Amino acid sequence: MKxxxxxxxxxxxxxxxxxxxxxxxxxxxPVLMVILMSxxxxxxxxxxxxxxxxxxxxxxxxxxxLRAEISPPHIILKETEHSEDLAxxxxxxxxxxxxIIPSKFWQTGEMSFYYNKLNQEELGIIRTAMTTxxxxxxxxxxxxxxxxxxxxxxxxxxxxxxxxxxxxxxxNVMILSLVFLGLIFxxxxxxxxxxxxSALQERRDRMAEIVLSSIxxxxxxxxxxxxxxxxxxxxxxxxxxxxxxxxxxLLKFPLFDALQASRLGLIFFFGLGGYMLYSAIYxxxxxxMDDMQSAGNTQSLVMVLPVFSILFxxxxxxNPEGMVSRFASLFPLSSPLxxxxxxxxxxIPLWELMLSAAILVLSIYLISRLAAKIxxxxxxMYGKTANMAEIxxxxxxxx
Amino acid sequence: MSGLKITRLCKxxxxxxxxxxxxxxALRGEITGFLGPNGAGKTTTIRMIMGITAPDSGSIxxxxxxxxxxxxxxxxxLPEERGLYKDSKVINMLRFLSGLKGMDxxxxxxxxxxxxxxxxxADKAHSKIEELSKGMAQKVxxxxxxxxxxxxxxxxxxxxxxxxxxxxxxxxxxxRFADAGATILLSSHQMNILEELCDKIFLIHKGxxxxxxxxxxxxxxxxxxxxxxHLEDAADIPRIVELxxxxxxxxxxAGKLELDLVxxxxxxxxxxxxxxxxxxxxxxxxxxxxxxIFVKIAKEGRDEV
Numbered sequence: 001m002k003x004x005x006x007x008x009x010x011x012x013x014x015x016x017x018x019x020x021x022x023x024x025x026x027x028x029x030p031v032l033m034v035i036l037m038s039x040x041x042x043x044x045x046x047x048x049x050x051x052x053x054x055x056x057x058x059x060x061x062x063x064x065x066l067r068a069e070i071s072p073p074h075i076i077l078k079e080t081e082h083s084e085d086l087a088x089x090x091x092x093x094x095x096x097x098x099x100i101i102p103s104k105f106w107q108t109g110e111m112s113f114y115y116n117k118l119n120q121e122e123l124g125i126i127r128t129a130m131t132t133x134x135x136x137x138x139x140x141x142x143x144x145x146x147x148x149x150x151x152x153x154x155x156x157x158x159x160x161x162x163x164x165x166x167x168x169x170x171x172n173v174m175i176l177s178l179v180f181l182g183l184i185f186x187x188x189x190x191x192x193x194x195x196x197x198s199a200l201q202e203r204r205d206r207m208a209e210i211v212l213s214s215i216x217x218x219x220x221x222x223x224x225x226x227x228x229x230x231x232x233x234x235x236x237x238x239x240x241x242x243x244x245x246x247x248x249x250l251l252k253f254p255l256f257d258a259l260q261a262s263r264l265g266l267i268f269f270f271g272l273g274g275y276m277l278y279s280a281i282y283x284x285x286x287x288x289m290d291d292m293q294s295a296g297n298t299q300s301l302v303m304v305l306p307v308f309s310i311l312f313x314x315x316x317x318x319n320p321e322g323m324v325s326r327f328a329s330l331f332p333l334s335s336p337l338x339x340x341x342x343x344x345x346x347x348i349p350l351w352e353l354m355l356s357a358a359i360l361v362l363s364i365y366l367i368s369r370l371a372a373k374i375x376x377x378x379x380x381m382y383g384k385t386a387n388m389a390e391i392x393x394x395x396x397x398x399x
Numbered sequence: 400m401s402g403l404k405i406t407r408l409c410k411x412x413x414x415x416x417x418x419x420x421x422x423x424x425a426l427r428g429e430i431t432g433f434l435g436p437n438g439a440g441k442t443t444t445i446r447m448i449m450g451i452t453a454p455d456s457g458s459i460x461x462x463x464x465x466x467x468x469x470x471x472x473x474x475x476x477l478p479e480e481r482g483l484y485k486d487s488k489v490i491n492m493l494r495f496l497s498g499l500k501g502m503d504x505x506x507x508x509x510x511x512x513x514x515x516x517x518x519x520x521a522d523k524a525h526s527k528i529e530e531l532s533k534g535m536a537q538k539v540x541x542x543x544x545x546x547x548x549x550x551x552x553x554x555x556x557x558x559x560x561x562x563x564x565x566x567x568x569x570x571x572x573x574x575r576f577a578d579a580g581a582t583i584l585l586s587s588h589q590m591n592i593l594e595e596l597c598d599k600i601f602l603i604h605k606g607x608x609x610x611x612x613x614x615x616x617x618x619x620x621x622x623x624x625x626x627x628x629h630l631e632d633a634a635d636i637p638r639i640v641e642l643x644x645x646x647x648x649x650x651x652x653a654g655k656l657e658l659d660l661v662x663x664x665x666x667x668x669x670x671x672x673x674x675x676x677x678x679x680x681x682x683x684x685x686x687x688x689x690x691x692i693f694v695k696i697a698k699e700g701r702d703e704v
Binding site for chain 2: 205212
């Protein structure tokens, strides 16, 4: 039986590796990624900000100082007087609004802004500039030299040195762990979809019965899972080969140090576990469908399952020791992601890790068995997509 | 010697008994026709033989296997629902499927090329399946079934869609395998082919065995004598219809009749009753063929419901 599984895995592997479409997508995907990622930068480059006009009623006579403090050239400050028609002036000139710098500004540090359009970023620039002006005025008031101010307001700096058995991770290790996690989830998604299509193709090409007359359904299913795992691995190794030199030489990322400090064993155990769990789900769902378009509610829901675990990411980062984090790292559909993320921030107690691992392994066993049942019956049903009631009935079949 | 022995096989789907205590012995060196109307339980029985579905009760024994294990590598199976991976090359497809049957990959290529040559499609060895015509694909499926030289060959509707030349080729190869000692189970609705090819017939209806034996035994059990007449003058037909001992008359052309006799009737005495002034151009006596017997049984089955 073992060799049957390997025969199927080899067949799946060779079929894709000799498929022009797969090879093209293997090479083109990273290229497309680079293009996609550089689009925002390109857009900002071409999308120069338009001029923004503010009117200023300056009771203090400090407009020149303010202009000197503001560096972005697109913020234009025009002086004006108090008038009842200031609002209509703003509309007429399509200005963003007007400021009033009151005569008691040095004492209160308060000013008013009446706006037509509110842009937080530009408002922030003006606030910072006015703060600088106010601060330097007050320094003069107290006869403090700028150097003295720096001395007075200096922040404390802490030099960090991790002890040999330090529990916390440094930022590089954190980045590396998250990158691994991202890769694992990319694998789950990309090979999950491919697995589903492969099971579906088996039905569409009417091959299931011929293949199942020679080998067991579980061998066919496991062979497919292993084959697509290797395909996904090839894909990732290929991408890494392209991107690693860039990461090491261009970004000067201390990859080897970070690798040594990472909890690689934990990442791989939970990553692989998650992969196996989701693969079994995907391949059995593929066996219930006749084509991708006919996916019913059940199938669509299952297809987005991995996304649910991503919902836990924010709560885990916010409170890695909280209830939600603990639940997510025990629940098998989210534990692969949750445990790895938590381990970046806190040291998870050993018993909790063991419990998560045990639940995951048990779930893989149970779900694989259910998946094999669905797969076995689904493979031999031709011409239609199964609904939920049918799938439940299949689970009750003796074989 | 019994190559394949099935004993009291049963299978229930959703409380419906689709295979009901079927027992069958397919002998080595013989071709057994597996026959029955749609929904009779043929495919389910075949799937149980192949181990694709498990029986509720009963046993399936292969001569070459001392345990209950199915000797998959010794069986060539062509299911009714069949296809090939469309994006694969013919030769790769054959390598893969015979690999699953345990064939050494080095042996596959020369043998496969030999078979492709025999079926006149050697030039397609490196073509993709999707580039083949339906008939060509069927030849590839047939080659995949027999490439590993199985001792048991189970075929479900192997002749549908084949041209007469290819049909003859398939028949000749099946006969050759049987003569070499293979046990062949052949399910088909093409009665003329079954009549010509099968040594034994197994009739299944509503999951139950109706008949198991040779074609002549089947004709004895279910067939009638048929008198075929060609009258010179079609106006004489009503005078023939009046004859006693005939249960059914079929007009097959101008002046051509087929008289289906009642079971107790004697053909010779009926022939003597034909008025002497009726001029006969042709006269022949035959027993009803597999087709007529099958239709009769299928109809009777429907009437029972």
